[in-house]
Amino acid sequence: MKKLYLKNTHSKKHTQDYRKYFALNRSVAGFNLKTKELIYTLVCDKSDGAFVYDIDKNEYIDLTMGFGSIIFGHNHIPIRKEIELQLTKSWSVGPISPLAGKLAEKISTVTKTERVAFFNSGTEAIMVALRIAKAVTKKKKVVFFKGSYHGTFDSLLTLKNNPETNIAKESIPGVTQSILNESYLFEYGSEESLTFIKKNKDTIAAVLVEPVQSRNPSIQPLSYLQELRFVTEENDIAFIFDEVITGFRIGLGGCQEYFNIRADIVTYGKVIGGGLPIGVVAGKSKFLDALDGGFWQYGDDSSPMVKSTFVAGTFCHHPLAMATSLKTLEILNLSNGKLLHQLNSVTTNFCTRMNTFFTENSFKISIINFGSLFRFIVPGRYKKIYSQLLLNGVYIWEGRNCFLSLAHNEEIIAALEEKIKLSCIQLVENGIIKTKN
Numbered sequence: 499m500k501k502l503y504l505k506n507t508h509s510k511k512h513t514q515d516y517r518k519y520f521a522l523n524r525s526v527a528g529f530n531l532k533t534k535e536l537i538y539t540l541v542c543d544k545s546d547g548a549f550v551y552d553i554d555k556n557e558y559i560d561l562t563m564g565f566g567s568i569i570f571g572h573n574h575i576p577i578r579k580e581i582e583l584q585l586t587k588s589w590s591v592g593p594i595s596p597l598a599g600k601l602a603e604k605i606s607t608v609t610k611t612e613r614v615a616f617f618n619s620g621t622e623a624i625m626v627a628l629r630i631a632k633a634v635t636k637k638k639k640v641v642f643f644k645g646s647y648h649g650t651f652d653s654l655l656t657l658k659n660n661p662e663t664n665i666a667k668e669s670i671p672g673v674t675q676s677i678l679n680e681s682y683l684f685e686y687g688s689e690e691s692l693t694f695i696k697k698n699k700d701t702i703a704a705v706l707v708e709p710v711q712s713r714n715p716s717i718q719p720l721s722y723l724q725e726l727r728f729v730t731e732e733n734d735i736a737f738i739f740d741e742v743i744t745g746f747r748i749g750l751g752g753c754q755e756y757f758n759i760r761a762d763i764v765t766y767g768k769v770i771g772g773g774l775p776i777g778v779v780a781g782k783s784k785f786l787d788a789l790d791g792g793f794w795q796y797g798d799d800s801s802p803m804v805k806s807t808f809v810a811g812t813f814c815h816h817p818l819a820m821a822t823s824l825k826t827l828e829i830l831n832l833s834n835g836k837l838l839h840q841l842n843s844v845t846t847n848f849c850t851r852m853n854t855f856f857t858e859n860s861f862k863i864s865i866i867n868f869g870s871l872f873r874f875i876v877p878g879r880y881k882k883i884y885s886q887l888l889l890n891g892v893y894i895w896e897g898r899n900c901f902l903s904l905a906h907n908e909e910i911i912a913a914l915e916e917k918i919k920l921s922c923i924q925l926v927e928n929g930i931i932k933t934k935n
Contacts, residue, residue: 505889506540508553513538527896536885540893545572547905550893558893559914561900566712566743566871567768569826569841571905576829577772577822584821591813597820604827605780608750611764613786615779616814620742620767621649623777624706626809627763628653630779630788631704631736633807639702641695642666643686645717646708648740652677654706659683664694686711687722692729699733704763709753712743712899715868720757727759736785742767742777743899746826748842748869750835772822775813837904842869845902848911852918860933861922870902882930886921 513525524539540558544551548571550560560572570577588595602614617623628640628651640653648654656678658667666681668674682698684691686707695702705726710718730737739761745752746769754760763781770776783792789809791802813819830837849865849872856863863883864875874894876883884894892914894900906914925931 505556506538506552506554509541510538512541512553524896539896540888547571547573548903548907548910556891558888558891559906559910559917560893561902561914562893562895563901563903564773565768565895565897566747566899566901567771568773568901568903569747569769569838570772570829571903572773574772574905577825580772580821580825581774581818584818588817591816595815595817595820597817597824598815601820601824601827604824604831605766605770605778608827608831609745609754609764609766609780610751610760611780612783613780615786615789615809616820617777617779617809618775618811618813619649619777620740620765621651621777622811623742623765623767623779624648624654624740625651626777626779626789627736627738627765627781628704628706629807629809630785631738631763633788633805634785635703635734635736637701637703637735638680639682639698640680640704640706641682641684641691641702642706643684643691643708643711645686645711645714646706646740647712647743648706648708649742653681656681656683686717687719692725695726695729695735696733699729699735702733702735704736704738705730706738706740708740708743709757709759710744710748710868712871713873714866715871715873716866718868723757723759727761730762736762738762739764741765743871744868745778746770746830747838747871747901749838750830770823770826771819772826774816774819774822776819776823838869841902841904844906844911845870845872848902848915852915855915855919856922859922861931863922872900872902873898874900879931880925882925883921886924887917890917890921890924892917892921 529537540552542550542552548560550558598616605614617626632638642654652673655673656666656669658669659665660667664682664684666678666683668678695705709723727737739753741752741764745766749755754764763779763785766778767776770778787804788807791806792804794800794802845867849867852865862877863880865872866875887894926933
């Protein structure tokens with residue numbers, strides 16, 4: 499792989515030059531002494547459409563797309579113009595932007611949720627969702643599932659549980675057991691989890707799911723989600739959909755619409771922000787009222803009727819993020835969701851063609867997808883495919899979630915397919931993998 503780090507000389511040098519000062523976890527992801535020379539994050543200073551350009555002036559087809567936040571393509575003109583226009587008005591915070599209320603109303607309408615609140619990231623949205631679930635139900639425990647990703651909130655940061663109690667188990671330095679003691683962790687889709695929730699209904703405040711797990715999009719458990727909805731509704735447990743990744747990507751109504759299941763609380767982020775930071779908590783008034791006391795009006799004796807919990811954040815309603823979110827929703831609404839349907843179909847067809855190629859050529863690789871989110875399944879030495887793809891001009895970040903955008907047109911996808919095929923063939927030629935042929 500000497501060719502790769504020669505190709506990325508400046509990215510590698512940049513990583514080394516600033517390592518002393520810049521504590522970046524991504525620059526050590528997957529560290530291994532044998533592949534040490536290949537461990538650096540691509541450093542890019544330009545992006546456009548479906549492409550990113552590194553500081554070595556190399557062009558890459560981007561499959562990371564802002565970790566899934568870019569749906570129209572980089573530097574999309576309508577989004578950029580919206581940012582430029584808002585910059586001429588205000589990008590300060592303090593007073594509430596007039597755009598925030600408009601955005602809340604439009605998100606409420608399209609997602610069929612009753613109320614909406616804004617935060618800075620998906621992690622914050624999850625944190626708030628769990629807080630209001632506990633505040634309203636007056637219960638303490640949370641159930642979540644192995645394989646899900648819910649950001650970096652401490653009480654959800656583990657991959658292990660105590661096999662006897664199902665309590666989430668300390669596994670990451672700095673995340674202590676005391677923080678995890680109110681969290682139960684189960685296999686997603688397991689009968690055991692349903693039995694446990696029913697048995698412990700009086701202490702469980704919330705059940706949190708990525709309806710389709712971004713790290714395993716092949717699992718799309720309709721019947722299990724329906725059962726979870728029934729159990730939580732019967733037992734005063736908040737059912738929370740984490741749609742930070744799938745929201746406004748699988749469809750305008752997200753997984754709620756896709757599975758025809760109404761959650762109590764839904765979190766959004768990424769796509770809706772148009773590339774700028776945002777976190778959204780939406781859902782039933784029963785739960786969202788815990789943020790502000792509920793609805794009341796001027797000119798009469800009405801007042802907040804619900805005791806509220808505490809939330810805050812300097813940039814929660816940033817005018818630039820509000821502007822790009824409104825424009826994103828406007829564009830998606832104009833097509834009545836057809837743009838997303840088209841993108842999902844294009845992605846599925848791409849995955850099907852590549853899987854056919856892998857099978858016909860005895861490559862132990864496959865691609866799984868949910869709409870325009872997809873992942874490569876690569877065992878053992880086949881993981882070298884990512885370095886080979888980077889060498890051939892395809893960028894996939896260390897977390898390996900991949901996304902197509904509306905900027906990935908037919909010509910670009912055809913080029914992408916050829917690069918994937920070439921990379922597989924080169925792995926064989928270099929003796930890294932073997933096939934039966």
